[in-house]
Amino acid sequence: MTWGVDNLPYGVFSCPGERPRVGVRYGDKVLDLAPALHDEVFAAPTLNPFMARGRAAWHDTRTLIQNKLTGDVSVTEAHLVPLDQVRLHLPFEVADYVDFYCSLEHASNIGQIFRPGTEPLQPNWRHLPVGYHGRSGTVVVSGTPVRRPQGQLGKGTFGPCQKLDMEAELGFVVGVPTAMGSPAGAFEDHVFGVTLVNDWSARDIQSWEYVPLGPFLAKSFATSISPWVTPLEALPRIPGRLQDPEPAGYLRRQADWGLDIALEVLLNGEVVSRPPYSAMYWTPDQMLAHMTVNGARLRTGDLFASGTISGAERGEQGSFIELTWNGTDPLKLAGGETRAFLQDGDTVTIRATAAGLTMGEVSGTVG
């Protein structure tokens, strides 16, 4: 099954009247880890204390859970809670949130749309994974309603955003911190797992505000993540995409951290895009190496996202601004409706699957 013992993502859940605690998803149930493993670290309302334990503990815990679930079921049965009886919470406390810009196709599309008539890729783009800090305080769990932001939409224009968009991304969650001044070590020694990310974006606010210091209010009103964090061990790794020119020494790949993950973007239940993560130019190990090469320290709970995932083919773009070419070529939906950007009441859902397992979904309704 897709939520079987090869998957086992971690999340934070609560039953009515009880405090949130850590669980692992198995089938249509949640394994209540604190009692099942006799370990109080899972009684915490976030994954952070467990994530801070590090790679050896992550591996041993995963093995232990797999053994319990494949062993005498009568023992674990008591700690399996049906999913429909629980509420899912933000799975970890977000420390710093960084968003990258790792898709060559996305960066090229945005460059053409925002800066027509110029070279779409900036001179630095092929030399480093471009990134910036986002607002960690507005990272919310799937299902949280998303209020349409208001703001300056251009010179002398104030009002509700008219170009509300989404961005389909993967997010990488840091477990093991670094000391200030010390670049991170191996990717798998720091990164605990992967979430789905919808980096909601207000394109009209963005185009007016972003020069010269980057996106700010266009992105800070909401960022949704999936309730389940898939451990690195569960994910199908593939070689990263060929890079030209060869990156600087600190960015050279030491292992395969390309990920064979297929995403789907649904608008009100209808698939409107199928972004392939395998097409990404910069891999997550390179993001981590870049983010810390200057000595910036990592903390448990840091979240860094890939940036919008867009493939080269039509229907593979991870944002509406690309799918509709800034609204000039609206999507034709099954019911006969069209859509340039998001309307109030629209629900956007991002799903992802990888060889034999699902990462679940992140969903949000605009209101």
Place this chain on the structure above:
Amino acid sequence: MTWGVDNLPYGVFSCPGERPRVGVRYGDKVLDLAPALHDEVFAAPTLNPFMARGRAAWHDTRTLIQNKLTGDVSVTEAHLVPLDQVRLHLPFEVADYVDFYCSLEHASNIGQIFRPGTEPLQPNWRHLPVGYHGRSGTVVVSGTPVRRPQGQLGKGTFGPCQKLDMEAELGFVVGVPTAMGSPAGAFEDHVFGVTLVNDWSARDIQSWEYVPLGPFLAKSFATSISPWVTPLEALPRIPGRLQDPEPAGYLRRQADWGLDIALEVLLNGEVVSRPPYSAMYWTPDQMLAHMTVNGARLRTGDLFASGTISGAERGEQGSFIELTWNGTDPLKLAGGETRAFLQDGDTVTIRATAAGLTMGEVSGTVG
């Protein structure tokens, strides 16, 4: 005295072998607030729980402390710890860190240096306080050594930063949060106090990386703040600088939040600049209104900084890139040395005073 009952900034201190807790500076001593006020909120290792109580509590606590310090000294004497017996810590847990760009003169200078031959101010600059998110995990307290970052300094160039700089700023600390989707109310209902900020900057890393998503590694390696947070009530308010054009409705000033604070930048003990905060174009109430107009929520511990404070006169610029015009006109120091950017071993100290009181200093040595 400058650290008298009209000042009374808050900080977090510890004595050898004891846990950090909240104190107020008075003269050359620290008032140990938990026992002095019989209030366990001050036994916390950060100001956050106290800051979350809100404006009425801040005012009442300040009045109570003033009464204790001006009343029967024999009662409070036992709770006054000599400053030379304590260690000062980061005074609050930083939630999100936002840096603005509120000095007209600084933005004009940087525009001329980074984009010569073009209009120095971007079209949006006079319409909104430009800002971006920084890295909250590398905000450190005064005295923390600052490691020179390494990184890409341009196409094909990797190594230690050659243009290490500082930025003299004020930082505003949020006490009272907002709910997602609700813009902030009055400035004084949310903002607890003010710190000094040195936003260390790697100019060569910045100029290569910052297009199109803004500064990232150039700023994320360290941001130093002063150990004392001066409460709003202590600060001398003045009208904000005249603005042309008149800003959008949500940015109109409801009260005077210009601040008559005079800063000094010292390099190895020698004053090299005197930035006047009174010259700032955008006031902090406008920063708060802008930051939340899109519904981004505030959390207790959010820090937002003014951006570099630069006046119009020679010797009033709050960064070396301006003082030396990107290194082309090095500073001549008293001992006969010159300095374009910061060298290893250099100590930068920012001090500030305001009518009759001091805000103390933020200091850091490059190593």
